[in-house]
Amino acid sequence: MNKHEFYKELMKEYTFDSAKVRRTSKREKYSSLNFTGRRWWHIPSTVAVAAVSLTVGLFSFFYNAGSGSSPSFPTNGIGESTSALETATLGFGTKTLFLSFNNSITLHEMRNTLDSVSDTGNIVVGTLYILDENNQVSSFSLSEDNSGLNEFNNNSAKIIGAKVYAPAALIDDLKQQRGVSLAEIGSDSMSDDDFIPLIIEEIETPVTETPQHTDETTDSPHESVPPSFEKFVNLSVPDVIEASFIGDYRFIAVTKNAVTLYEISANNFESFEINPVSEHSLSNHRKRSSITGRSSLYIGTNGGKPVLLLADAETQSVGSIDVSDIVGSGELLNAFYDDIGRRIIVRVRDKENNAIYVIDRNTFDVAHVENSSHDAVTLAVHGDDLYFSLNTSIYKYDMKAGVSTELFSAFGEAVSFERNANLSAFVMNLNGESRVFTARNQSFTEWVDSPGGLAFYKNSSELLTDGDSFYTISDGAIEAFTGQPWSPDRQFASDLFKVFELTEDSINILIR
């Protein structure tokens, strides 16, 4: 390579990221199934409301749950809980959720919907909202130990909503169920009668302001579903256990013994072909997702040798790294990407020894960070510096110089560390106090009182919580956060397709 070529590659690579520009230019704000999209919603005229066209954020239709009497405007409860939905969807403990279903469903369908999220009985149904023959809504309270649901034996009831109690960690999964149109977190001030299930019917053309509707829209309101919601592509993959997209047209299918990369090609706009691109043997595998949430990292074996398998959303390719040299006769415990996805940090245990290695994805150089009888855990990575805990001390390892320096020691006292999702910072909890170390600044914040300790909120890299309150880091200090807690949205690798469901031997892919 000469300097001309060098500067050509350099300027091409770093002036702008062409793939990123192409990808991010197409990102819309997805409405998902929540009421934030740009769709027009149709209200059936059979319901006792005035038909009006809807715009985002505004809706006005009327039910009065409980009494079946004359309609009224939604209460403030809906407005409050809708904003709550946009924000703090996770935390700790159990949450009260008010679910609205896409269409009226039967008891059996509702059970299936909830069971597909969790079938261990930790979603308890408290109240059902049922549409009667006059299209009025009544609420039906159940005893809150799930036996009430068993006692509700009206299998033909049209259920359009439900109040459920569910672990906070299941909220996202509930929201993403196909039959669930809205999931709202109930506030303390809301009663069952305050909730009004939102019936949403989508049509392809906007509704104008008239009480009269054509036969096409009133006779079969529940059948006017845009074709894109019912278009699937199916691929037969025996014994498939997992599938996910790593690009607009590329996805991986994981079986017990292999990871295969597939590519979808649209020959025309009516049919699709799916062809395998590469297949990689991998047994005894476990998945370790990267911090971007779209690339996947697997650890497993190939022909008895320990390997890392990388399904990379940036390059849309799958590759493997044989790590038998560093694992030796030990066990590959864990592996994950650093904050920019440039390096892979690997933990190995060999009898009583624990070691951390760092593999550069570009050069495949391996740095041996630490070897100890104690558990060495990576806490943060920034540039050439890796921070890890060993026993009750924190060390900084300079990957360029190959030198470790002790930063802090708790001298055997009970200390816990909580790292954030992108390995840019970690919390240290010690003796009822907490402080945060930021790898970029290479410094700690001041200590703050926190009897229960602090941790990062969900996959946020900036927001902390003690289970009740929220905190953020500002000017080197931990401060109370009084706004709406947030967590970065999960990103989808494909704007066009989505893995809809897996059966025993096939993958159903939904065309978005």
Next chain:
Amino acid sequence: MNNPDIPKYELDYYFNNVYAETVNAVSRFVVNKCGNILDVEDILQNIYARFFRRILKKGHSDIENPEAFLINIAKFECKNYFGGLKKHSPVSSFADYSEEQMYEIEAEMSKNSKRLEDVLCNEMLARQIFEDIASQDSLTGKIFYLHFVCDKKLDEIAKELDITLSSVKNKLYRTIERQKKKFNI
């Protein structure tokens, strides 16, 4: 409201094709007009996002020449981004490179070196070198991009950027020489 008649995958197919066919020309235009090369990615993203939103809403059957269409968007975006073009002041602080000096530098640049490949593979170092170019002044990054990526001759670049040929040479060669010492390349 999105155009309901065009499936999303069809729009995506069209967008991807247009992007592949036009990104070189559009990026060259943006580099030419931008204040600093570090702004190029943001501006390009704005341009293509605006284009995508347009075809999403109104389709693309009326777009006869996508490149011309995008250049029009680019003009608008560059104007919005910078609030108007500024004339570059001429560089006069350094003596011009002689023909002999230029020949020596060019000859050295044509030599192969393994070290350069290693540097490119070292992302952090490569990015430092890039940012060293981009942070010089508003012109140096543009000159590097137009010369090395767009294969423009120095006199063409001088004309496009409305500066003297000696300014182009000074910025280019002095940066290359300086980086040779600073980064050992």
